[in-house]
Amino acid sequence: MMIISPSLLACDFLNIESELNAFEGFEDLWFHLDIMDAHFVPNLTFGHPIVKLISKKTKIPLDAHFMVSNPEFFIETFKDFNIHNFTFHIEATENSFELIKKAKKYYPSVGVSIKPKTPLEDISSEVLANIDLLLIMSVEPGFGGQAFIEESYERIEYFNKLKTQYPNLTIQVDGGVSNINADKLRKAGADNLVAGSYIFKEGPTTYREKVESLRR
Template sequence: MTTISPSLLACDFLNIESELGHFSNFKNIWFHLDIMDSHFVPNLTFGHPIVEKISKKTKIKLDAHFMVSNPEFFINTFKDFEIHNFTFHLEATTDPLSLIKKAKEYYPSVGISIKPNTECSLITDEILREIDLILIMSVEPGFGGQSFIEDTYSKIKYFKKLKDSSHPNLVIQVDGGVNKENSHKLIKAGANNLVAGSYIFKDGPSSYSAKIESLRS
């Protein structure tokens, strides 16, 4: 079953505890946390205090996506917040293997993300052997609500081929502009974890279950 990762960046932050509770009985979901530093990307989102509080209010797996210039700093400072998956950007480091090794000391799953214009081939086989997840950005990272970039499908197929040949446990995650119109095609191409923010949250809590199932079907 495809994992759906609601992006909390799009939720009602004034009522975040209630928002978390609406998902408590849903199966196979992660909460996606967009951590931005206003340097690597032109936006600033929530930091340590908010993530710590979220971690104490839910049992759903937390999936942290660090759009930051210094991911090595956050490996240490987030290690006590019950983060399941720690994803950093390939473009933010010159030594991804070292960062992966360090992150694996604290996090059950470690991922790497690539921006839309980054070549897939820069994720070497050596890197793929060490990571648990590849996050393909289908919009430019920094802001929610952007339009989906069509070239994403070819990137998914590229990593699906590598997954099938030699990395069977690799999670292929897609983030940006995901909705019911493109989710089936994304899954067919090889994605097995879909991040969605605006699509899930925009119509309020009564629609959350139906929105999540529409992405899977």
């Protein structure tokens, strides 16, 4: 089944514990954490204390997306926060393979992310053979609520064709995801959809409905 990853960047921060609890009992769900450093991207979001608190308040797998200039630092500092998936940007380092090996010591799943304008060939066969997840950004990283970039479908299809070589590869898509494009994303090859504004904008009473609408 398609995994849905509600992006907590869009949740009600003043009531974050009740927001987390509203998803308890949902199946095939991850909580997506956008970790931004105000350097790799212009925004600044979750710090260590908040992620530590979140990890203690939910049993739903945590999916951390590091939009940071120094992902190696976070591999060490987040290792005790019960993070299920650790994703860093291919553009943030020249040593992706070494970082993947290091992250795999601490995290069940390790992924890399690629910006909308980054050449697809920048992700080497060595990287693809060793990651668990590839995050295709369908908006420019740094801010929530952006419009979906239509060229993203072609990028998803490109990597979906490579699944014959890398059958364990999960393709995650983040940015402008809603019920309008979810079916087309699935048909292009997406296995995991990150959605923030679409899920959270109308409040807790719609969360289950919104999650299920992304799977139809």
